[in-house]
Amino acid sequence: MLIALASCVVAIAGVTLVVSTARRRDSRPGPNPLRALDLQMRLSRLAAEVRRIDGDRTMLARAHHLRVALEAYDALLSEACTLADGAACEVAPLGTATRDTIRLDRELLLSVRGWSW
Numbered sequence: 001m002l003i004a005l006a007s008c009v010v011a012i013a014g015v016t017l018v019v020s021t022a023r024r025r026d027s028r029p030g031p032n033p034l035r036a037l038d039l040q041m042r043l044s045r046l047a048a049e050v051r052r053i054d055g056d057r058t059m060l061a062r063a064h065h066l067r068v069a070l071e072a073y074d075a076l077l078s079e080a081c082t083l084a085d086g087a088a089c090e091v092a093p094l095g096t097a098t099r100d101t102i103r104l105d106r107e108l109l110l111s112v113r114g115w116s117w
Helices: 002-027 033-055 062-085 100-112
Strands: none
Touching: 033 062, 062 100
16 A cells, blocks of 8 residues: 555656646747847848948958958858757858858758748
8 A cells, every 4th residue: 555655656746747847848938039030130231231342342441341241241140040940050260251152051041941131
């Protein structure tokens, strides 16, 4: 009788643990859709800035401005990929260029996920 009572107590404790764990998982906030929208807007602004700099042949220090704008764009792409995919994307250290193939892969990943900018 004592063994049956002990097994019931263990079973009840196990059920309580499973229920409390499920409640904690459900209480976590989901991804914020406004953060994705904010990232898309910032990507749009940076892409327009890159196009503007690339098209302006009279700008002083044009290569410097273009490099800095592309670094910001690549960092934002990495952040967006992390948000969309859930897996962390590597960000190139400041002062180093991201290869065009990596940039294109990230843009394609976001396009497949329904992002537009």
